Structures are given as structure tokens and as C-alpha cells.
Amino acid sequence: MIVIAMCASIRRVTTCACVAGLSLVAVPVLAQTPPGGAQAPAAGAAQPVDAQQVRLELERLRQEFEAIRDSYGARLAALEAKLDAPIQSTAAPAVLAGQPSPGAPPGAVEAPPGAGEPQGTLPVYGNSSALSKIFNPDIAVIGNFIGAVGENTVDRAPALDMREAEMSLQAIVDPYARADFFLAASAEGLEMEEGFVTFTNLPGGLFAKVGKMKQQFGKVNTLHAHLLPWVDVPLVTKNLLGGEEGLNDSGLSVSKLVLNPWFFLEATGEVYQGNSGVFQTHERSDVSWLGRLRGYRDITEGTNLDVGASFARGHNDVGPDSTTRLFGIDATVRYRPLRRAIYRRFLGRTELIWSRRGQEERDVSAFGMYLSGDYQFGRRWFAGVRFDRSERAYDSSLVDQGPSVMLTYRPSEFSQIRGQFRRTKYAEGVTSNEALFQFLFSIGAHGAHVF
Amino acid sequence: MKRRIQIAALAVAMLSTANAHAAINVVTSTQDLAAIVKEIGGDRVTVESLAKGYQDPHFVEAKPSFILRLNRADLLVAVGRELEIGWLPALITQSRNSKIQPGSAGYLDASQNAKILDIPTGPITRAMGDVHPQGNPHYWLDPGNGRRIAQAVQGKLTELSRGDAAYFAQRYADFDRRLSEATTRWKAAMAPYKGLKVVTYHRSWTNFADAFGLDVIGFVEPKPGIPPSPAHTLNLEQEVKRQNVKLVLVEPYFDLKTPNAIGRDTGARVLVMPPSVGGVKEVNDYFQLFDYDINLLVSAIKALGGR
Numbered sequence: 001m002i003v004i005a006m007c008a009s010i011r012r013v014t015t016c017a018c019v020a021g022l023s024l025v026a027v028p029v030l031a032q033t034p035p036g037g038a039q040a041p042a043a044g045a046a047q048p049v050d051a052q053q054v055r056l057e058l059e060r061l062r063q064e065f066e067a068i069r070d071s072y073g074a075r076l077a078a079l080e081a082k083l084d085a086p087i088q089s090t091a092a093p094a095v096l097a098g099q100p101s102p103g104a105p106p107g108a109v110e111a112p113p114g115a116g117e118p119q120g121t122l123p124v125y126g127n128s129s130a131l132s133k134i135f136n137p138d139i140a141v142i143g144n145f146i147g148a149v150g151e152n153t154v155d156r157a158p159a160l161d162m163r164e165a166e167m168s169l170q171a172i173v174d175p176y177a178r179a180d181f182f183l184a185a186s187a188e189g190l191e192m193e194e195g196f197v198t199f200t201n202l203p204g205g206l207f208a209k210v211g212k213m214k215q216q217f218g219k220v221n222t223l224h225a226h227l228l229p230w231v232d233v234p235l236v237t238k239n240l241l242g243g244e245e246g247l248n249d250s251g252l253s254v255s256k257l258v259l260n261p262w263f264f265l266e267a268t269g270e271v272y273q274g275n276s277g278v279f280q281t282h283e284r285s286d287v288s289w290l291g292r293l294r295g296y297r298d299i300t301e302g303t304n305l306d307v308g309a310s311f312a313r314g315h316n317d318v319g320p321d322s323t324t325r326l327f328g329i330d331a332t333v334r335y336r337p338l339r340r341a342i343y344r345r346f347l348g349r350t351e352l353i354w355s356r357r358g359q360e361e362r363d364v365s366a367f368g369m370y371l372s373g374d375y376q377f378g379r380r381w382f383a384g385v386r387f388d389r390s391e392r393a394y395d396s397s398l399v400d401q402g403p404s405v406m407l408t409y410r411p412s413e414f415s416q417i418r419g420q421f422r423r424t425k426y427a428e429g430v431t432s433n434e435a436l437f438q439f440l441f442s443i444g445a446h447g448a449h450v451f
Numbered sequence: 452m453k454r455r456i457q458i459a460a461l462a463v464a465m466l467s468t469a470n471a472h473a474a475i476n477v478v479t480s481t482q483d484l485a486a487i488v489k490e491i492g493g494d495r496v497t498v499e500s501l502a503k504g505y506q507d508p509h510f511v512e513a514k515p516s517f518i519l520r521l522n523r524a525d526l527l528v529a530v531g532r533e534l535e536i537g538w539l540p541a542l543i544t545q546s547r548n549s550k551i552q553p554g555s556a557g558y559l560d561a562s563q564n565a566k567i568l569d570i571p572t573g574p575i576t577r578a579m580g581d582v583h584p585q586g587n588p589h590y591w592l593d594p595g596n597g598r599r600i601a602q603a604v605q606g607k608l609t610e611l612s613r614g615d616a617a618y619f620a621q622r623y624a625d626f627d628r629r630l631s632e633a634t635t636r637w638k639a640a641m642a643p644y645k646g647l648k649v650v651t652y653h654r655s656w657t658n659f660a661d662a663f664g665l666d667v668i669g670f671v672e673p674k675p676g677i678p679p680s681p682a683h684t685l686n687l688e689q690e691v692k693r694q695n696v697k698l699v700l701v702e703p704y705f706d707l708k709t710p711n712a713i714g715r716d717t718g719a720r721v722l723v724m725p726p727s728v729g730g731v732k733e734v735n736d737y738f739q740l741f742d743y744d745i746n747l748l749v750s751a752i753k754a755l756g757g758r
Contacts, residue, residue, distance in 0.1 A: 175554060178544065201549040205522070257522060257547060264515040296515040301503070304514060338506040339704055379678045379706070412677060414577060443577070 137171035137179075140444030142226050150434035154426045155238075162186075166193065166224065168446060176201040182224070193224075193248070208254045215247040215276070216255075216268050216292045217310045218328045218351050229347070229374045229384050229408075231420045231436040235400045236368030236390040240326065240355040242277025247312065249276035249288070264296040272314070278324050278355070278393060279314030288314025306332040322358035324393070345376045355393050366391035374406075382408040388424075398427035415441040475611055478524040478551075480535050481508055482729035483591045484561055484600065486737040488528060490626045491604045495615050501542075504729025507704040509581075509676070513538040521546035524557065526611060528604065531562035534588035559607045562588070565596040568657045580674025592659035592726060594634045597737055601626050633738055637745050638663065644752055650691060650719070651700045652710060655726045663745070668694055671701070671709055679709040691717045697755050698748070700724045703731065722751055 144163045164186040172178045177199050184193040196211025214222050220237055233244050241247055251272030258265040270290040274281040279288045294308040308330045316324040329352045336345040350371045357364045368390025376382045384406035392398040402424035410416040420436040477498040479485040485500040492498065499520065502511045508530065521527065521542055529535055543552060550557035567586035575582050590596045605623040609616045645664035649656075652671040660667050669690055673683035690696075691713065699721045701710045707721065714721040724744050725731045734743045 172553075175552070198544065200544055200547070200552060202547075205547045207545065207547050257519070259519075259522075264519050266515070294515075298514065298516050304516070306515070334512075336512060338503055340706075341512075341704065342507055342510050343706060412577075413581065 135171070137169040137181075138445035140168045140442060140446035142166045142168075142440065142442040142446070144225055145439040146231060147437045148434055149436075150432060152424070152432040152434055153430055154428055154432070155424075164225070166226070168444075173197060204256070205259075206254055206256055208252070210252050212250045213248065213253065215249060215251075215270060215272065215290055215312065216253065217241070217247050217290060217312055217326065218308065218330045218353065219332065219349065220351065221246040221248075226440050226442070229372065229382070230386060230404065230406060231418055231438040232404075232422065234351075234370035234372075234386065234390075235388040235402075235424070236351065236353050236370055239390040239392050239400065240278070240353050240366060240368045242279075245277065247272075247277040247279070247290075249273050249279075251287075262297070264294075266294045268292040268294070274314045278316060278326070278357070279312075280317040281315055282320040286315040286320075288312060302337045303333070303335045306334070316357060318357075318359050322360075324358065325356045326353060327356075328353040343376065343379050346373070348373045357393050359394065364394060364396055366393050366396040380410045382406075382410070384408070392427065400424060400426050402431075414443070415439075475525045475608060476523055477526045477528060478520050479528040480511075480530055480539055481591075481727060483727050483737065483740070484528045484530065486728045486735075486740075487597060487600050487626075488604050488608075490737065491601055491619055491622050492608055493618065493622050495612065495618060496608065500729075501539075504725060504727035504734070505703050505731070507702070508534055508727070509537060511535070511538045513541045517542050518545050521551060522548050524548060524551050526557045526559065526607065527551040528559045528561055528607075530588055530591070531560035532567065532585045532588035532590070533583050556610065559603060561600045561603055562590060564599045564603055565590045566593060566599070566658070568661060569654065580672070581676030583675075587654060587657045589655040589726060590658045592656060593662040594630055594637065594741060595662065596658060598627060598630055601630075629738070633741065637741050640745050640749055641665075644749070647698070647752070648694050648696045649698045649700055650687065650696055650713070652702055652705045655702055656700060659726075659744070668696060671699070671705075671713070684709055684713065688713055688716050691719055698722060698751060702726050720751055720755060722747055724748075 143165050145161070146157070146163045147160050148157045149159070164184045167183045167185065169181040169183075170179070177197050179197045180194065181192070182194040184191045192212055194211070194213045196209045196213045199206075199208045199210075202208055214224075216222055220228065220233060221241060233246070237246050238244060249272035251270055253268060253270040255266055255268035258267055268291065270292075272279075272288045272290070274286045274288040276288075281287075290310065290312040292308060292310040294306070296304065296306045298304045308328075310326070310328040310330075312326040313323060316322050330350065332347065332349045334345070334347050350369065352369045353367070355364075355366045355368075357366070370386055370388045372384060372386035374382060374384035386404045386406070387402075388404070389399065389401040392400070402422065404420055404422040406418060406420045408416055408418040416439075418438045418440070420438075422434045422436060423431065424434075425431045474494070475492065475496045477485075477488050477492065477496050479488060479498060479500045481502050482500040482504040485498045488496060488498045501517050501520065502508050524546075527543070529539060543558075548557075549555060552558060553560075562585075567590055569583070569587035571582060571584060571586075575584055591600060601623055605619050608619050612619075641663040646666050647664070648666045648668050649660075650669045650671065651667055654670060654672075654675050656665070656667060659665065669687050671679050671684070671687065673680050691699075696717070697719055699710045699713055699719050701707060701721060701723050703723050703725055707723070710721045713719060724747055725734055725740065728734055728737060728740050730740075731743065734740050
């Protein structure tokens with residue numbers, strides 16, 4: 001009876017599109033009625049008819065029903081007003097009507113509280129798929145196009161080269177970890193540049209990474225190509241760390257803050273498979289080890305000093321008993337006035353690296369370094385210089401050296417165009433003058449960078 | 452001897468305040484949030500901000516010294532809406548502090564209940580500049596949002612220190628009362644200039660304009676985060692002249708060259724107006740921020756011969 005009356009009232013207050021919504025609402029009402037409905041006949045059978053009582057009961061039910069009808073009528077009318085797309089109307093209003101009024105804070109009409117997503121921009125193919133998109137990792141692709149003009153018979157590079165597309169996939173795994181993947185697609189194929197999980201929630205103030213990653217040796221070795229202030233990498237990276245990729249391997253990294261009242265001090269210990277850059281394994285136990293100590297201190301609010309010392313040891317390609325040991329010192333001074341942070345900055349940096357490589361007859365000790373300065377002189381303009389000098393790891397009598405100058409234009413945070421003039425005097429006795437240029441462009445959601 | 456006693460007394464005083472009770476150590480991303488946390492937390496919290504008020508909050512360097520501050524924090528309060536996307540996430544990851552990771556009890560996104568404007572409704576691309584997909588993050592410039600932030604802070608502090616619930620509630624009530632009084636005063640001061648047309652450098656003043664009835668007709672930036680271009684500046688100057696705009700508002704961290712050129716060419720006055728507590732040295736709390744900005748606006752309009 002109640003359902004029929006309900007339907008009659010529905011016709012009055014609403015359109016057919018809302019029937020589904022209301023019938024869902026009606027279910028709890030029905031579920032509540034049986035106790036009352038069962039009581040009346042039972043009472044009638046047991047005693048003489050107490051007409052007065054039944055009438056009162058009926059009156060009470062009628063009032064209750066009218067109150068419900070009015071309240072749902074009003075709510076439906078409000079919902080109808082909100083519905084602009086009739087197609088969405090069946091599922092969504094049912095959920096809304098079933099909820100208690102959320103009690104929105106004053107003035108929050110434009111943005112529902114806690115709405116973390118753009119309004120009306122997510123494609124809705126159905127609730128479950130929309131949710132799965134929210135949990136997708138941040139995806140970004142960075143294109144790196146490099147061109148070269150001039151002659152170089154020692155370190156040949158193509159005239160025009162779409163060097164790589166670096167794709168990053170980054171997300172939080174669970175309350176204890178996050179994961180970062182960097183895949184580099186190039187002419188050689190698709191390569192996992194990095195792929196690691198970071199445990200942010202370890203006891204004892206520890207911070208651990210597990211996976212394939214750039215080893216924490218100095219500064220340049222830890223940076224992705226698009227973060228370098230140059231088109232190329234310094235000679236010392238090529239000569240002593242085993243090529244442009246540097247030290248990048250599968251392993252474990254654990255670091256700890258050494259808390260003290262004076263400055264930031266971080267100690268890092270890492271162990272790797274032992275096959276990267278200058279290292280090579282001959283058996284499973286030939287893992288490579290790395291240790292790094294990094295200190296940092298603010299000098300003023302806009303100036304700071306960042307120094308580090310790194311050590312790495314692993315087996316090399318000479319033989320099972322030969323090892324290479326690397327020792328590095330790096331220092332960076334930064335200046336960036338806070339009030340003009342988007343217009344001015346200076347970064348001066350040097351890295352000194354010593355290599356001791358075990359060879360058949362004797363150990364070879366080689367030294368290499370670079371010294372660089374980069375200055376931002378406009379919102380979009382950067383200029384830089386670099387001086388390189390490095391002996392070769394297998395023969396320290398062979399020395400490569402030379403200066404570079406750079407000019408970078410950044411239309412926005414997401415793209416840059418860079419020119420570099422490089423003059424290199426190679427140990428072979430040739431001097432090459434080259435002009436390098438580079439286009440870097442990024443799309444997608446690239447995460448914040450480590451300082 | 453006397454001096455030695457003084458020193459000893461000072462040392463005792465310092466020790467006793469340090470041991471009085473373990474205050475909640477709060478770190479905020481901006482000074483505006485720090486000011487509000489101070490209002491609610493009183494002496495039961497210590498609070499410091501990572502970014503300075505005179506710094507562009509989009510571009511803060513993720514310095515290791517910030518990692519140390521986050522490492523010790525019990526609570527991190529962020530503006531949210533992707534304002535700090537370029538620097539704060541990396542700091543949180545490296546903080547080695549499980550309390551303040553997003554989703555943990557010690558992380559508060561202050562925008563949760565705020566009134567957010569400029570939420571994009573259509574598809575968005577980077578061709579539109581550095582747009583914020585979750586709406587305008589400069590929402591603290593509406594006193595109503597100041598109250599909502601304070602409410603969220605009160606809730607969070609209470610959650611972290613149940614014993615001080617009454618204290619925080621009392622301080623919130625006091626802040627709420629003073630803010631209501633001040634808002635009435637500010638709105639009264641701005642009422643005669645309702646609908647005043649202005650140009651701003653960045654899209655920082657949407658909530659401020661909404662609260663105090665300004666009409667922002669254009670921006671010095673052609674698109675959010677994109678530096679001024681000659682063509683856009685010319686168009687803007689024409690629009691400024693056509694609509695007889697008298698004021699150009701510039702945040703303290705932007706270059707004044709283009710705004711000054713617009714001022715020279717159109718006769719509009721350029722005002723360096725701090726959008727944050729700490730933006731100028733006179734502004735040290737949330738109330739002084741509006742006092743200063745509204746006073747600056749009103750005196751500029753009066754100087755220009757307005758009502």
C-alpha cells in the first residue's frame with residue numbers, strides 16, 4: 001500500500017529518470033514497515049477491535065509517511081535541478097540520495113571540500129576505471145635532441161641525433177615506499193636507465209633504495225642528462241667513470257642523516273652487482289661497493305655550500321684479481337637571491353676524481369677534474385663555462401683537456417634550447433673545435449627533482 | 452659576580468621553558484600558514500616556515516637544510532593545490548620522517564576545506580602556461596579561507612595533542628572573533644571601491660579580488676608562469692587605457708620593468724603588494740597582511756583622486 005502511494009506521489013514530484021533513485025531510497029522505508037504492519041493485524045486478532053487505537057496508529061503512520069514524502073520530494077527536486085546530463089542520472093543520484101546531507105562548510109560551493117581532482121576534467125567511463133586512473137603513476141617523457149658541427153676524430157658523434165626519449169613513471173607504492181622508473185628509448189633500443197623502490201619509512205632515520213640506479217658518486221654521475229648544465233658530460237666522466245652513462249647499476253643503497261647542530265651531513269653506503277662503467281664482474285661475489293659523505297650548509301639565505309667525498313671499489317675488465325678504486329671530491333657553491341629567485345642564480349662546481357686501476361704489470365693512477373660556473377642573467381637566459389682536464393684510466397700519460405662555453409634559452413620550465421662551443425685537445429695530438437646544440441622538451445607530469 | 456648570576460638565571464630560565472612541555476614542532480611551507488598555526492597553537496607549538504614571504508612560492512629550492520627541519524617536524528602544513536609541486540614532494544621523501552608523509556597524521560593540506568577558485572573546467576594543456584589543475588593555490592588571500600585554514604589547523608593540532616583541545620578551541624574562537632571584526636573593517640574600507648578595475652602580474656589575487664570586490668581585468672603575464680611578451684604587453688596597455696584602469700599590482704618577487712613600462716604608457720600606478728606574510732617587513736601576521744594591502748590600495752586610490 002505504501003509503495004503504491006509512494007508511486008503516486010512520485011508521479012507528482014518527479015520524472016521517470018528518478019524512479020530508480022527513489023526506489024532505492026524506498027527500500028529502507030519498506031524494511032522498516034513490517035514490524036508496525038505486522039503488529040496491527042496481530043492486535044486485531046487477539047482482542048476486540050480497539051478502533052481508537054488503530055485510528056491513532058493509522059494517523060501516526062500517515063503523518064510519518066507525509067513527512068517522508070515531503071522530505072524526499074524536496075530532495076528530489078533539488079537533485080533534479082542539479083542534473084544536467086540525463087544519461088548520468090540513474091547511478092549517481094541514487095548514491096547521492098542515499099547519503100546523509102554532507103554538511104558542506106560555508107562558501108564551499110565552488111569546490112567540494114577535499115576534492116583533489118580537477119572538476120569535470122577526468123573522463124568518466126565508469127567509476128572503477130576513473131578510480132584506476134587516479135592511481136596511475138605520474139608519466140612524463142623528456143626528449144633530448146643533440147646536434148654537432150665541426151670535426152672530431154676521437155669522440156665521434158652524429159651531426160643530428162635524437163639521442164633519447166626518457167620516460168618516467170613515478171608513484172607512491174604504499175604507505176612505506178615509492179617507486180621511480182626511468183626508461184630511455186634511443187636508437188639502441190629501450191633501456192632501463194633507472195628503476196628503483198625507495199623506502200621512506202624505515203626505523204632509525206634510514207633511507208633505502210633498491211633497484212637499478214645511478215650510483216651516488218659525486219654530482220654529475222647522479223644527474224639525468226636533462227639536468228646537466230651542458231650538452232655533453234665532462235671528459236672526466238668519460239675517461240674515469242667509464243663513459244657517458246657513468247656508474248649505473250643494480251644494487252642497494254642505504255643512507256642516514258648524521259644529525260648534528262651545525263650542518264646537514266648524510267652518509268650513504270651502497271652495494272652493486274659490479275657491472276657498470278669501469279667495473280666488471282668475473283664471479284658472483286665481485287660486487288662493487290660505494291661510500292659517500294655529503295655535507296651541506298646555508299651560508300646566507302641565498303648562498304650555500306655543498307661538499308662531498310665519494311669512494312667506490314669494484315673489479316675491472318683486466319682479470320679476476322684486478323680492481324679499480326675511485327675516489328672523488330666535489331664542491332658546489334650556489335647563490336640565488338630569494339627575492340629574485342626566478343631571475344638570478346649562480347652555481348659554481350668542481351669535481352676531482354682519482355682512479356687507481358689494477359692492470360697486469362702495475363696499478364695505474366689517473367686524475368681528472370672539471371670546474372664549471374653557470375649564471376642565470378634573465379628569466380629565460382643562462383650562460384656557463386667549463387674547464388675539463390682528465391688523464392685516461394688505463395694510461396695516465398694520456399691527457400685530454402679543454403674549455404667549453406654554453407648559452408641556454410628556456411622558453412618555459414618545460415623546454416630549453418642550448419648551444420655549447422667546445423674546444424678539446426686530445427692526447428692523440430688533435431684539437432677539435434665543435435659547436436654542439438641541444439633541444440630538450442618535456443611533456444607530462446615530471447616529479448620534483450632532488451636538489 | 453652579578454653578571455654571573457644573571458647568566459645563570461638566564462640559563463635556568465631557558466632550561467625551564469624548554470622542559471615545560473614538549474611543544475608540537477610544526478613546519479609550514481609558507482609564512483602565511485605559519486602565522487595561522489601560531490594563532491591557533493600559541494605556546495603549545497613551535498612553528499617555522501620553509502619559504503619566505505618575499506619569495507615566489509612556486510620556485511623554492513629544495514635545500515638539504517629543509518630536509519633537516521622536516522626530519523624533526525611533528526606536523527607539516529602545506530598550501531596544496533600543487534603550489535609546492537616543484538619542491539616539497541622531494542623534501543618530504545628525503546625527510547626520513549614517517550610522521551609527515553602525505554596520508555600520515557602529521558601531514559595537513561590546508562586547502563582541504565578552502566574556497567578554491569579558478570578550477571579549470573575544460574581540458575587543460577601546458578599550452579595554457581603553468582596552470583594549476585586543482586585550482587588557484589593563492590587562496591589564503593581571502594580572510595574567509597584564513598578561517599577555514601585555522602579550522603583545519605585546530606582540528607589537526609587537537610588530533611595530535613588531545614590534552615590541549617580546550618586550549619586550541621579557545622584560541623580558535625578568539626582568532627575567529629578577531630578575524631570577523633577585522634574582516635568587517637577591511638570590507639568597509641574597500642566598500643567604496645567595489646568593482647575597481649586592476650591589473651595584476653600573476654594570477655595571485657583571484658581570492659583577494661573575490662573577497663574585496665576588485666575586478667581583475669588582465670595580467671602582466673600572458674599566461675600563468677610565462678614571462679611578459681611585447682605583444683601581450685601592448686594589448687594589455689590598450690585594454691588598460693580603454694577600461695581606464697588605475698592600478699597595476701605586482702608581487703614583490705617579480706621584475707618591475709614591464710609593470711613600470713605599462714605604468715608610464717598608461718598613467719596607471721604600479722603597487723608592489725605582498726601576497727604573503729613576511730612579503731614586506733611590516734607584515735608579520737595574518738591580520739597585518741590585509742591591513743597592509745588594503746591600506747596600500749586605499750591610499751593609492753585616494754592619491755589618484757578617487758573617492
